[in-house]
Amino acid sequence: MPPLEPTLQTRLEAFIDFKVKHPRLEEMDRDLMRLIQGHRRYTMLALYRTTGVGKSTVISRVAKRLREEEPNPSVVPVVTIRASPEDIGASARLDYYRQVLAQLQGQVAVKDRVKNLPLFTNPEKKSRDPTEWLDMRAAVQYALELLRVKVVFVDEGQHLMYVDTPHKPTAQLDWLKTFTDQTNVLHVLVGNFDLYDCCHLNAQAARRMRDLPFHRYHLDKETECEEFATALRTFLEEVPLDVDVPGLLSHWRWFGEWSMGCIGVLGDWLVETVDALCQRGETTLTIEPERSRTPAIVGEPDDSTLHRRYWRFRQWGLLEDDIPSADREYTQAYTN
Numbered sequence: 001m002p003p004l005e006p007t008l009q010t011r012l013e014a015f016i017d018f019k020v021k022h023p024r025l026e027e028m029d030r031d032l033m034r035l036i037q038g039h040r041r042y043t044m045l046a047l048y049r050t051t052g053v054g055k056s057t058v059i060s061r062v063a064k065r066l067r068e069e070e071p072n073p074s075v076v077p078v079v080t081i082r083a084s085p086e087d088i089g090a091s092a093r094l095d096y097y098r099q100v101l102a103q104l105q106g107q108v109a110v111k112d113r114v115k116n117l118p119l120f121t122n123p124e125k126k127s128r129d130p131t132e133w134l135d136m137r138a139a140v141q142y143a144l145e146l147l148r149v150k151v152v153f154v155d156e157g158q159h160l161m162y163v164d165t166p167h168k169p170t171a172q173l174d175w176l177k178t179f180t181d182q183t184n185v186l187h188v189l190v191g192n193f194d195l196y197d198c199c200h201l202n203a204q205a206a207r208r209m210r211d212l213p214f215h216r217y218h219l220d221k222e223t224e225c226e227e228f229a230t231a232l233r234t235f236l237e238e239v240p241l242d243v244d245v246p247g248l249l250s251h252w253r254w255f256g257e258w259s260m261g262c263i264g265v266l267g268d269w270l271v272e273t274v275d276a277l278c279q280r281g282e283t284t285l286t287i288e289p290e291r292s293r294t295p296a297i298v299g300e301p302d303d304s305t306l307h308r309r310y311w312r313f314r315q316w317g318l319l320e321d322d323i324p325s326a327d328r329e330y331t332q333a334y335t336n
Contacts, residue, residue, distance in 0.1 A: 004278060004279075008240060008278060011240030012240050012274070012275065012278050014238075014240075015238050015239060015240050015271065015274060016271050016275070018235075018238050018267075019057055019267075020231050020234045020235055020263060020267065021234075022227060022230070022231040022234075022263055023227045024053070024054065024214070024215060024216070024217065024227070024263070025054045025057065025058055025061075025263070028047075028054070028058045028212075028214050029058055029061055029062060031212065032045075032047070032058060032059070032062050032188070032212065033062060033065070035210065035212065036062070036066070036150065036151050036186060036188075040186070041208075042186075042208050042209055042210050043177075043180035043181060043184065043185075043186060043187065043208050043209075044176065044177070044180055044186070044187050044188075044189065044199070044205070044208055044209040044210075045186065045187070045188040045189065045209065045210050045211075045212050046157075046189050046191075046195055046196060046199045046209055046210070046211050046212065047059070047188055047189065047190045047191075047212045047213075047214060048189075048190070048191055048192060048193060048195045048196045048211070048212075048213060048214070049192070049193075049213055049214040049215065049216065050192065050193070050216060050260065050262060051192060051262070051264070051265070052216075052259070052260070052262035052263070052264035052265035052266075052268070053214045053215070053216045053262045053263070053264060054214065054262075054263055054264050055155075055190045055191075055214050056155055056190065056264075057264065058214070059080065059153045059155065059188065059190055060080075062078075062153075063078045063080050063153060066078045066150065066151070072148075074107075074147070075147060075148045076103075076104060076107075076147040076148070076149055077148070077149065077150045077151070078149065078150060078151050078152075078153065079100055079103050079104065079144075079149055079151075079152045079153070080103075080152075080153040080155065081096065081099040081100060081103070081152070081153070081154055081155070082099075082154075082155045082156055083095070083096070083154055083155070083156045083157055083158075083159035083160040084156075084159060085156070085159045087159070088159070088162040088163065088164050089162070089163050089164030089167060089171065089172065090164065091164070092159065092160050092162065092172065093172075093175060094119060094133075094136065096154070096160060097119075097120075097136045097137065097139075097140050098119075098120055098123065098136075100140050100143065100144070100152065101114050101117075101120055101136075101139060101140060101143060104143040104144075104147055104149075105143075107143070107146065107147060109146060110139075110142070110143045110146065110147070113139050113142060113143070114139055117132075117135055117136060117139060118132055119132050119133070119135075119136050120136065120139070137179070141179075141182060141183055144183050144185050145183065149185050150185070150186065151185065151186045151187070151188060152185055152186070152187045152188070153188045153190060154187060154188065154189050154190060155190045155191075156190070156191055157188075157189030157190050157191040157195050158189075158191035158192055158194040158195040158198060159191075160172060160176070160189065161173060161176075161189075161194075161195065161198035161199065162198070169201055170201045170202045170205075172198070173198065173199065173201055173202045173205045174202065174205070176205070177202070177204060177205040177208060180208070181208070196211070199211075216260060216261040216262045217256065217261035217262075217263075218261060219253060219256045219257065219261055224261070225252075225253075225256070228252065228256050228261060228263075229249060229252040231263055231266070232248075232249060232252055232255055232256075232266065233245060233249055235266065235267060235270055236248055236249070236270075236285075239270070239274055239285055240274065240278070241274060241277060241278070241282070241283055241284055241285045242283055242284040242285070243284070243285045244286070247287075248285070248286075248287060251287055273285070
């Protein structure tokens with residue numbers, strides 16, 4: 001496939017990196033900053049909702065602002081890690097320790113502290129020696145305190161909460177509760193609805209935690225419909241192809257239904273379509289390429305459409321009250 005013309009390649013890359021500002025994102029940005037900077041007795045936040053609403057985007061924005069606003073160069077105000085689905089229970093805790101230390105070892109004292117830790121210097125090492133584990137935990141506590149870390153963001157935080165047998169379901173939550181109590185460093189767990197379930201298994205932990213649901217746009221509310229359509233317009237105006245913006249905007253509800261009102265899903269969808277068109281040498285974005293990437297939704301849904309919708313809701317972890325009212329009767333009919 002021949003390379004794209006340089007100007008088009010530049011515009012396409014800019015579109016791929018583009019992040020639209022929209023009311024839900026701005027609201028969550030403000031709420032998260034307030035909870036981080038305000039007086040608190042909680043040590044954990046659970047920021048959760050379905051995939052694609054903008055959770056990773058908002059923690060990236062907040063982390064960047066915290067770093068920029070910190071006047072002391074010796075302070076590291078924020079650490080951001082990503083929990084791995086491959087690690088559960090004790091392995092997840094070890095992965096957490098390693099990621100935190102890897103980000104903070106730029107400071108000389110921390111580097112000296114970790115260079116003799118077998119579990120850090122040898123990522124392949126497996127150990128049941130409690131001394132080695134306690135050394136890792138102590139090193140993380142030391143680094144967080146030394147560099148005056150205010151907040152640790154844990155993206156895909158539900159993976160950090162999964163336990164391995166034969167431990168009880170609350171084992172990970174008990175560990176994190178104790179650890180955050182000892183360090184007094186706010187931990188923001190970011191994830192899907194599994195995270196909500198995991199974080200409410202323990203009454204003591206729940207008392208030390210605040211929930212922060214990140215809502216999508218609901219298409220049965222007029223104000224939210226207008227906000228979604230505005231975000232769609234902003235995306236379309238950035239597309240590096242010829243676009244009939246008013247024409248595509250007339251299909252805003254169709255875009256909303258198949259993105260579930262999630263701006264991240266909408267953005268991914270548009271980027272994939274525009275990239276495919278550019279690679280084929282097309283010069284115009286119309287509704288047809290978009291339709292080809294989703295099942296038809298016109299008319300009364302048949303059994304196969306019900307099946308696709310039902311499993312889409314299940315895979316995205318949507319709760320009953322988070323499914324559009326027009327679709328709720330379909331999913332109920334399918335399950336019945």
